[in-house]
Amino acid sequence: MEHALTLSAGCNKWDIRQKVWDYMEHNNLADFPRPVHHRIPNFKGAARACERLTTVQEFQSAETVKINPDAPQKKARFLTLDARKTLLVPTPRLRTGLFNRITPPPGAGKEVLRICSTSQGVKDFSVPLGLDAAVRVDLVVVGSVAVSEKGWRIGKGEGFADMEYAMMVAMGAVTDETVVVTVVHDCQVLNIPEELLEDYDLTVDYILTPTRVIKTGCTRPKPRGIIWSKISRDVMDKIPILKKLQDRERRDGKDVTLKNECDAPTRQTGGSTAAAHRSAQNIKSKPGSTDQKDVTTVYVGNIPPATRVSEFKGVLRERGATPLHLTWQGAQYRAFLDYADPCQAEAVVSSLEGLNLGGQVIRVELARTQRSGRQVFGDRKDSLTPTDK
Structure with a gap:
């Protein structure tokens, strides 16, 4: 089947996400919430795609099904409850645990089960399960931003689906035999290059769309557990x-x-000891308060108002632009990124140049120091500004 979208050579995961989000918005293929940027898209026809889950033999025989809480999987959650299977839903952003078991009231009819399958129902009719819970998950349903017929999957960039699966491996809840299904619009099925996949990326065995069921035959190993490094x-x-x-x-x-x-040094900040340098994957959301003589700062402006700092961090990771520190000023639609040396900062400016977030092209350039010999991290309006401001 011919794909609605084609990818350019050398594209990365973030390019693919942006292309899918833009296409769905431009062609009005999504339902609330809009815009779909930085989300698992709630696409038109999601309920029809979910209904195809009942045709999958592994779902028919499954006793326990784990399904993401995203809007496009709502019908899948209902179908699981209606089939009197055990439904597990991960806790939002894994803040309080791994997942909850949905427990409808005794004798619940279809209308009550529909309520239980909503986000509010998940809150009202669930019981948390700990790491020591004896759980065996037979089938997993996840959302995707893009997926290939070979089973390669790209999420929204925050890594929670990959993390959830790796944690289930670690607690013995899934095995190599556990089937993974994703539910997407037909336009989200693309030819994703395999070289973009990492060891921690979750692959899928079935793709359900409003028009078809795709069995991927994927043989690439799924995550074997948490990669602590x-x-x-x-x-x-x-x-x-x-x-x-x-x-x-x-x-x-x-x-x-x-x-x-092992090699993270410490520093003194206001009389207390704090971590001075974290890993390249660690982005701080608050300004630092120590001497920053050795860093070069990049200014990012024109950030869309709806952008969350977690989403922005994901963009930076995808672009290989993770800073030592990040100062987030979402209310002013801007952020400041600190890097260890000028060459790295200049490379980041080139990497982020022309980046489109939520339909807006961001502004990115080296920030200049207005106070001689030092960059101050308190009130950025007084210390760091774009070069032409």
């Missing part, structure tokens, strides 16, 4: 359940050293 301390702080899992795997004798954990 790719996890930053910042991520650990944001996802507390990771700490519990790390402690458990440490007791089992596994290497759970975090990214650049």
Whole structure:
């Protein structure tokens, strides 16, 4: 089948996401919430695509199904409950745990089950499950921004689906036999280059669209568990359940050293000790307060008002532009990125130049120091401004 979108040579994951989001917005292929940028798109025809799940033999035989809480998977959640299967839904952004089991009230009819399958229903009719819960997941349903007929998948860039699966591997909830399904619009099926995939990327076995069921026959291994060397301390702080899992795997004798954990120095800040330099994957969201003589700062402006800092961080990671520190000023539609040397900062300016976020081309350039010999990180309006401001 001919694909609606073609990819240019040398594209990266972020280019692909942007192309899909732009196409869906331009052709009015999405339902609320809009715009679809930085989201798993809630596409028109999602319910019809989800209905195809009942034709998949592995779903018919499954007892426990884990489904993402995104809007386009709502019908899949209902169908799972209606078939009297156990439904697991991950907790939002993994803040309080891994997933919850949806428990409809006794004798619930279809209307109640429809309520249980909504985001509010997930909050009202669920029971949290811990890492020690004896759970066996037979089938996983995830959302995607783009997917290939070979099974390569690209999410929205925050890595939660990959993380959730890796955590389920670590707790013994999934095996090599566990089937992974994604539900997308036909335009989201693309020829994604395999070289863009990383070891931690989740692949899929079935693709459901409003018009067809695609069995990918994917043989690429799925994540084998948490790759601790790719996890930053910042991520650990944001996802507390990771700490519990790390402690458990440490007791089992596994290497759970975090990214650049061994060589992170410390510094004195206002009389207290703080981490001075974190891994390249660790982006700080608040201004620092120490001497920044050795950094070069990049100014990013014209950031769309709806952009969240977590989404912006994902963009930077995809572009290979992760800074030492990030000062986020979303209310002023701008951010300041600090890099270790001028050459790196100039490379980042080239990498981000022309980047389109949410339908707006961002403005990116080296910031200049207005205070001789030092860049001050308190009020940016007084310290760092774009070169032509």
